[in-house]
Amino acid sequence: MANLRAGLIGLGMMGRHHARVLASLPGVDLVAVADPGGDVHGVAGGRPVEADIEALIAHGIDYCMVAVPTVYHEQVGLTLAEAGVHALIEKPLAQDTASSTRVAEAFAAKGLVGAVGHIERYNPALQQARSRIEAGELGDLYQVVTRRQGPFPARIADVGVVKDLGTHDIDLTAWVTQQEFTSVSARTAFRSGREHEDMVAAVGQLSGGTITNHLVNWLSPFKERVTVITGTKGCFVADTLTADLTFHANGQVESSWDDIANFRGVSEGDVVRFAIPKPEPLRTEHEQFRDAVLGKDADIVTMQQGLRTVRVAEACIESSKTGQVITV
Structure with a gap:
């Protein structure tokens, strides 16, 4: 079975750690990353660095890790849902209840796996x-x-x-x-x-x-x-x-x-x-989300839980x- 193709948007303090884990996760290929400010921490490892979510989606990703500031979670999440891409979004799900509801409903309507990065x-x-x-x-x-x-x-x-x-x-x-x-x-x-x-x-x-x-x-x-x-x-x-x-x-x-x-x-x-x-909590979180995307039993923080x-x-x-x- 081919590896899952993953993307990462947001290359800041948390994004660099997500990049490290995704780059070494069995069964997953990190194919591209994105950040409008570029790769300031040098985590791309030779992979393409895009400026926005649309360019990242164009790489044919199966799922995306979203580590942008909270105010952009809704915009990025809705774009991923519309494109049929599964997503793990850093906590909180979005900036308020209304935007969180829209994101959760969008993923549910498309039958996509959506999760929230409550790493604790x-x-x-x-x-x-x-x-x-x-x-x-x-x-x-x-x-x-x-x-x-x-x-x-x-x-x-x-x-x-x-x-x-x-x-x-x-x-x-x-x-x-x-x-x-x-x-x-x-x-x-x-x-x-x-x-x-x-x-x-x-x-x-x-x-x-x-x-x-x-x-x-x-x-x-x-x-x-x-x-x-x-x-x-x-x-x-x-x-x-x-x-x-x-x-x-x-x-x-x-x-x-x-x-x-x-x-x-x-x-x-x-x-x-x-x-x-x-084990490292961040790695466990990514392993569980990968398994959820593959349809296996997994313990993820669902978007409905994130909304709550x-x-x-x-x-x-x-x-x-x-x-x-x-x-x-």
Whole structure:
């Protein structure tokens, strides 16, 4: 069977990493790349460098990786759909709910495989957490808490921290719990003099009764990527910077110390850091999308899921403006 012919549009900070993975992906030939600004990072590897999506499509590609700024996702996505080209679009799916809906509907109408690049879903720590939750290792889920903090990334200019970083936490929370957001309440701050928010604190309610809390900002002088999932049997702590997953079990040892014994919560139990394989999340994401295009079983972030994430992100922004809890 001939290899799939892939194209890549957008050769910026993320595009260069997509180019590296696509160039070495079994069963795939990266045939051409495109960016109106040219190949500034030198990732083309001798392949044609086009200026726009139409020229890229002319190379007869089967699918395309879209890594352009969010404001161009709709335009590029609709052009690919019209041409009958499958697409993996970097998160978020598009700049707002209306544009995301148009893109998702266009791919569905053509029967194309469309996916969104929420890469955190493929982090080994979260992949392990998801499978262990499914196996019942946490019992009933109570709460998901995420902290995603770090310095300002100069490459982001067209969206705020909610749609750029917060969408990671919205997607991974819904995926790891297999529950949807039903309502959110959020507060944002504008501290760096930019048009968009650079800090958010959000609380959410999920369809299965789990509650969530998300702290996201571009204002911390350190980098933190932590997800804490609490259930009846204990707690998973996933550090997605190191891809480590730690389990804190509820204690089973009775205490003879009255002050402690009278405490009505759980007690500390064993702590285990799992030894797990750690493949590169970006490579796993591309492998899954390739398999989806080939019609194989694959775990992709569908465009309908990506649309749902955009809706939740916009509900967070609306809540911050109105001071109200927003039903999703």
